[in-house]
Amino acid sequence: MIRLHHISYRYPFQKEFAIKDLSLSVPAGTITLVTGRSGCGKSTLIRLINGLAPHHFQGELQGEVGVCGSPNHSCSVGEIATRVGTLFQDPESQFFTLIVEEEIAFAMEWRGLPPEEIKARIHEAAAITGIEHLLEHEILHLSEGEKQRVALASVVALHPKVIILDEPTANLDPEATRELARTLDALAARGTTLFIVDHRLYWLKEVATRVVVMEKGRIAVEGPFSILEDEALRKRHGLREAHVENPIHTLPEPPDDSDGIAVSGLSFGFPKKKPLFRDLSCRLPSGAVTALVGPNGAGKTTFIRILTGLQASKTGRFTLRGTSITPDALLKESAVVLQNSDHQLHMKSVRQEMETAYRFGRQQGPFTVEGVSSHLGLEGLLDRHPQSLSGGEKQRLVIACGLLQGPSLLVLDEPTSGLDGNNMHLFAELMETAADAGISVVLISHDLELLSRVCHFALHLKQKAPHTVERPQRRHAS
């Protein structure tokens, strides 16, 4: 179905080849997982199969790529798209409309399919991806998992023979990840060839036909999923774990006698909506990392917004290290690292970015620009433009800016989505550094490996009747 024959590819103005003499053959109806450390050439491989390289990115290509027997070099990207569908990491980046049904129909309409056929395909794709009940919904109001299914449905409706998925689980919670694995298995059973590039491995254990591990533009190892059981291999190639236990239910609740930030008597709900919190009391210990967990709609974001003073609440009492504190004062004590680092980078150089964060912050605490940049490995990048950094470097810069504010509370929202094993571990070390400096670190994440690796406590927010839940086991002492 997919055949790459002695492929070498180099992007324009680059000395190094991103892919070097790579040959690969993928049979129809199989699920292939491609993994490897960041920069190993996985994304380039996808672009070669869907035709973006070299048609869109240009550059130099040697060898031949063929899908369904047709060579890619003689077809436009649009023609290749009639055989190959691609699902991006961030589903929102590929939506053209605002309503689910319109989105699934969009590409079919612009390909000139008859209206009756479009309607039939919409319902077929919605049934396969389990979104029949969402067809009339607004896309922007859906959860990340639902958005991912809508994006997949819009690809499936085009009836491609091959579907490429680029980091499909980066933004998904564990339940949505399991659901996606089931859907992909069903698609493969219908004869669709699936080509998945991902850093997260565990979710494909039951469904992947074959695993390809890449290193420096070449295939390093390939075989069944069981090759990933080898810890030495995973370490050698900077991979994540092959099996992950959900740590949420084994992490202890923050102890009542811990110092740090304490919330008591917090009740909150949006007008005309069910209350999110009733008389909520909890603690976020200083010097520890606390996972904030709960299902979609449990109010994790709202809780953080109240805690950082962004959302006003008439109820609730807040104390910091035993002293009562107002929400306005809490705002000055907080730093937040969002998932989208682009939203938090404003200046012309890494140095300016860090200096501005320090200037606007409390200008106290143990961190200085020189100290933080040296500790986080940013000292060689100080004169670079923040937007020219890699994803992992940007995340490090954003957390550096957070530390330079000198906060008592550091909130991180999905900081490791899309990061490989090495970068994830590096990030975990940064969080430990922050906790060691006496900061209350709060982590909102679906990344089970990160939660396992770094969290000391878990604060559970439950839908409808939110409260903290006592958990029996304790993994780390603060």
Place this chain on the structure above:
Amino acid sequence: MQAYSGTNNTGFIHRLDARTKMAVAAGVSIVVVCLKEPLPLALIGIMGFFFLLSTGRFRLMALAYLFIGLMLITAAGCAIPIIKLLKGSDASYADFLVPFLRIIATMNVVLAMALSNRIQGMLSALKSLRLPLFIYLPTSATIRFIPVFMEDVRQIRESLKIRGFHIGVKSLFLHPILTLRLMFAPLVIRALRSADDLGMAAELKGIGLTTSSTHHNPTRLGFRDAFTLLFWVLLLGLSLGIEFGPLKEMLP
């Protein structure tokens, strides 16, 4: 604005096709420029006011009227010294009436459209206009990204607030360049990256393989639309008739 707020209403005007409201707004905009008598302009203005009332968005209406009122008063306040300078004691302020009526008449219908159009309705209306891809694709991208950018603006403002920088009138006056940089640099980056991603997504979905599109769920003009169009055609015809035609003797 309804389009910006995304709220859902089911009143008469909300169920009109966006094309009908566009036609009414276009007709009124053209006719009021041709008219110079207060009576026909007032007639269009009053009917337009009822059209606007049917949106049920009274608070936003009041705000819009307040805003336009302030603007007109400011403009008139600045214009009066110029008139006195030019005409001295012969200055007459009666000539303000006709321009004000034109502005109010146009504002009523375009505001009615803006307050009652939903973003998705606009996308459907655009599709039903059978625009070519090179106009439809950028227009739909604009509409699609307006709510996204509004959310981005909120997130950036909040992340700056947490960093200790409050964006507002004070920062705009005290540090205008820094404020613009902090606010807009991430937005421009986001715009460029989103454009690259969506451009690739369009290629990968095979958009542009044909020059025309089909429409799986076409919107059709209904009785309400026909009634509204007929009403406005008659009203605009009547107004033109009063000023230029056989009804001219109605004028004082």
Place this chain on the structure above:
Amino acid sequence: MLNTLTPPTRYWQPGELIVIGIFSAMIKLSSLLIALTGGGMNPLSLVLKNLVATSLLVVLVFKVRKFGVLTLFVTVSTLISMLLDGGNIIRLPGALIAGGLCDLVIHFSGGYQKPGALIAGVAVFDLLSRFIALGLSWLTMREQPAMVMVASVIVALGYLGCLMGLFSGLHLSRELTHAGVLRHE
């Protein structure tokens, strides 16, 4: 059926069309945002809002360097104004003429690969659009020319922001190119 499709020769690539659409949204919202933050009639926000709009327009023409970019931008922008915030449809013909003329200015002053020509095109575009807006103001307020004079002062103040925006737009485009974010289509 799909395999038999042959792509027609396209002048506009989807990526270019989407850039134009996204920048129309940005320019519209940024003007609205500054007006809401600083007040619509406040001279400073009037200058700043035009400064930002022109800067973004400069980035757009640096990104999509193709004849017709300003004409298409102005078409999309007017359509959106009409649908979203009640922009007047009678602006369309004038706006189309302004866009078309300025594309010609860029074409004949060195072409789309020359930054100087792009800046000149945007400068003339801003100027022409404002003349057309004043012409429309005259149509609406012709009985009271003093009001048109007041409008002229406001428009002139706005154009001051545009002139500043030409420099900041050029500066921003260079910075974005240096950062690797701005690669022209």
